Structures are given as structure tokens and as C-alpha cells.
Amino acid sequence: MKKKEFLKRVRKLAKPFRVNDGKDFKLKHIDPADTLNLKSEDKPKAQEALKNGIELLAELQDKLYAQDRWSVLLIFQAMDAAGKDGAIKHVMSGINPQGCQVFSFKAPTSEDLDHDFMWRCLKRLPERGRIGIFNRSYYEETLVVRVHEEILAKQKLPERLITKHIWDERFQDIRNIEKYLTRNGTIVRKFFLHVSNEEQKKRFLERIDHPEKNWKFSSADVKERGHWDEYMKAYEDMIRNTATKDSSWYVVPADNKWFTRLVVAAAVIDSLASLDLEYPEVGEEKLKELAEAKILLLEKK
Numbered sequence: 001m002k003k004k005e006f007l008k009r010v011r012k013l014a015k016p017f018r019v020n021d022g023k024d025f026k027l028k029h030i031d032p033a034d035t036l037n038l039k040s041e042d043k044p045k046a047q048e049a050l051k052n053g054i055e056l057l058a059e060l061q062d063k064l065y066a067q068d069r070w071s072v073l074l075i076f077q078a079m080d081a082a083g084k085d086g087a088i089k090h091v092m093s094g095i096n097p098q099g100c101q102v103f104s105f106k107a108p109t110s111e112d113l114d115h116d117f118m119w120r121c122l123k124r125l126p127e128r129g130r131i132g133i134f135n136r137s138y139y140e141e142t143l144v145v146r147v148h149e150e151i152l153a154k155q156k157l158p159e160r161l162i163t164k165h166i167w168d169e170r171f172q173d174i175r176n177i178e179k180y181l182t183r184n185g186t187i188v189r190k191f192f193l194h195v196s197n198e199e200q201k202k203r204f205l206e207r208i209d210h211p212e213k214n215w216k217f218s219s220a221d222v223k224e225r226g227h228w229d230e231y232m233k234a235y236e237d238m239i240r241n242t243a244t245k246d247s248s249w250y251v252v253p254a255d256n257k258w259f260t261r262l263v264v265a266a267a268v269i270d271s272l273a274s275l276d277l278e279y280p281e282v283g284e285e286k287l288k289e290l291a292e293a294k295i296l297l298l299e300k301k
Contacts, residue, residue, distance in 0.1 A: 003056070006052065006053075006056065007269070007270070007273050010053065010266040010269050010270050010273075011266075011270050013036070013262065013263060013266040014250065014263060014266040014267040014270050016036065017030070017250050017251050017252050017253070017263055017267075018248050018249075018250050018267070019239055019243040019248060019249040019250070019251060020243060020244065020245045020248050021243060021244070021245070022239050022240035022241060022242065022243035022244075022249070023240065025236065025239050025240045025243065026236065027194070027232055027235060027236040027239070027251070030194055030251045030253065031253060032194045032195055032196040032199065032253050032254055032255045033196065033199075033253060033255040033256065034253040034259075035253070035256055035259045036259075038259065043258050046258050046259065046262050047258060049262060050090070050091075050258075050261055050262050050265055053091075053262075053265040053266065053269055054090075054091065054093055054094040054265065055094060056269055057091070057092075057094060057095065057265065057268060057269050057272070058094040058095060058096070060269065060272040060273060060277055061095050061096060061099050061100070061131060061272070062096065062099070063277035063278060063279055064099065064129055064130075064131070064272065064275070064277055065096065065098070065099040065129045065130065066129070066279050066280060067129065067277055067278065067279070067280060068128050068129040068280075069128060069129070069185060070128065070129075070185050070186075070187060070275050070277070071125070071126040071127060071128050071129065071130055071131075071132065071185060071186045071187070072126065072130075072131045072132065072186070072187045072189070072268075072271065072272065073125065073126055073131075073132045073133075073134065073181065073186055073187065073188045073189070074131065074132070074133045074134070074189050074190075074191065074268065075133075075134045075137045075139065075188070075189070075190040075191065076088065076133070076134065076135050076136070076137075076190075076191050076193065077136060077137065077139050077140075077143070077190070077191070077192050077193075077235070077238075078191075078192060078193035078194075078195065078254065079195055079200060079224075079228075079231060080200065080204075080221045080224065081195065081200050081203040081204060081207070081221070082193040082194070082195035082200070082254045083193055083195070083254050083257050083260055083261075084135055084136075084193055085135070086257060086261070087191075087193065087257075087260055087261050087264050088102065088133055088135060090261045091261055091264050091265045091268060092131075092133070095131065099129065099130050099131060100130065100131045100132075100133065101124070101126055101130060101131070101132050101133065102132075102133040102135065103121075103124045103132070103133070103134055103135065104135040104136065105120065105121060105134065105135070105136045105137055105140065106136070108120060113154070113155055113156055114156070117138060117141045117155070117170070118138045118141075118173070118174075118177060121134060121137050121138045122138075122177070125181070125186065126186065128185065138174065139174070139190075139238060139242075141170060142167060142170050142171065142174075142234065142237075142238050143231065143234050143235065143238065146167060146234050147227050147230045147231055147234055148227075152166075167237070168241070171238075171241035171242055174242050175241075175242055175244065175247075178242070178244070178246070178247040179244070179246065179247070182246040182247060187271055187275070188246070188247040189247075189248060189250065189267060189268065189271050190242075190247065190248065190249045190250065191249070191250045191252055191264060191267070192235060192239065192249060192250070192251050192252065193252050193254040193260060194251050194252060194253055194254050195254040195255060196255050197225070197228055199254070199255040200225070201225075204217065204221065204222065239251065250263070250264070250267045252264060252267075
């Protein structure tokens, strides 16, 4: 398949899950089991498409690195067992490690708490020419901290700043930061992997029943399931308040891992392709230098 046609299909695959304006967004409108009418028997074709996508992604990333003008920030948010690690692993498997950086953000350290809520993430932003991946991010400050407000009390904020408006203020801060990044050549794309309550339970049980997966399981994950409805409300509010044209959210159905990875790959490819990346043009002086070097190499045995 020609590249132009492949990119057209990529855009068609990613578009239904892209949220550019969160004003009217409702999480219930996205089915975690959706596969855009692809059936289980289509899985081999989807895996082949993913393989082709990874090859194209590697080419685009190489141009991004060579051009050294743009940077790309990919943010992944999800409930536990939604497949963030697997999506990152599979989709980015063909990327040159020199051009990609992955950071996972867990509970903040004491040093983190001595700074503003975005500090620990902003210091990990990708350099020009590179793809940066945040496995969780500053968005945790509008999710887990919102669901467990006792955490907020430990963040050393002056009491008068902790008001009923704090979440709206954090959304505003995030929008402003992401707009600033966009204006400075960092493309921000955000992924919420939307897994169902039933599928999460199934995956947790698999982690318990299979010894090789035991290390993935934490009893704290089960306790968080008790706050499922609160988290869904927090995720919906997060997307409604931070989805913009320049900093889109992709709400990706996550009950079928093969489809999740296909959509994530499509979205990343589409984002990179939109930059019209090309290798840097070589000027007359450089061409002359190359010609002279070639002569010297051919003359010497």
C-alpha cells in the first residue's frame, strides 16, 4: 500500500477517538469494547497493520530527530491494568532509543512536594527532535488527588489557596502550559486508555492466577476499584476541561489490547505526519565538501 493511502487510513482510524473540544464530551459515549466493527478474526490484519505502522513511525521519528525543530510529548493516563505499558512497548518498539525518552510518574517524593504540582514533569520535557512519553503525568493532580483529597492537604500549599476552585485553576494552568509548549514547537498528544470495570477485574484476576504476572499486582489496586465512579467522573471532567485543538485527547477503547495499540499507533503517526517532516536540505558548500571527501576516499586504498 502506498504511503499516502496508508496515512489516509491511519487518520480515519484515529479520528473517532480524538477530542479537540471537550465542552460537550461524555465518557459514556465511548464504549471500552469498541473496535470500529473489526472482529476477532480481523486481529491478524490489525497486527500486520500495526507492524507497517511501526515501520512508518520509525521513519517519521528519524526525520524528526534529523530535522531537530519539533518535539513530541505523548501523555498516557488510565486506570490500572488498562494497558499503558503494553501500548507504549508495542507502538514504540521500532523507535531509535536515541530519539525517545520514557518517564513514569508514581507518588511524588518529598522533593517533588517542595515544588509546584507540574515541576517534576516539566523538567522531563523532550528536547527538540525527540519523542517524550509520560506514563502518567501532571494530570494525576486532577485525578488521584481529586479522588483522595487528603493527599492535597500534604502538598504544602498555603491554606488560603485551597478553595473550591482549585480544580478549575489547575485545569487552567494545564491548558496554559500546553498552549505555551505548542507555541514553542512541542506537539502534545494525550491518551486516555478507557478500560471497562469488568475487563479490569478480569485482568486483575489473571495477574493473581498466573505466577509470572504476580509482580504486577498490588492490593492497593483493588482498593482503588472502590472509587471507580469517582475516577470516571474525574477523567471526564479532565478531558472536558483540557481537550483543545492544539492539545488533543484520544479516548481509546482499551478492552481489546490489539485494537488499543492500533489506535494509539495511528494517532501518533497522524500527529507526526502533520508536521511535514523532511531530512535537512544540504547546501552548496556541504555538497562540495561531500564530493571532495568522496574523491579522497576513492583515491586511498
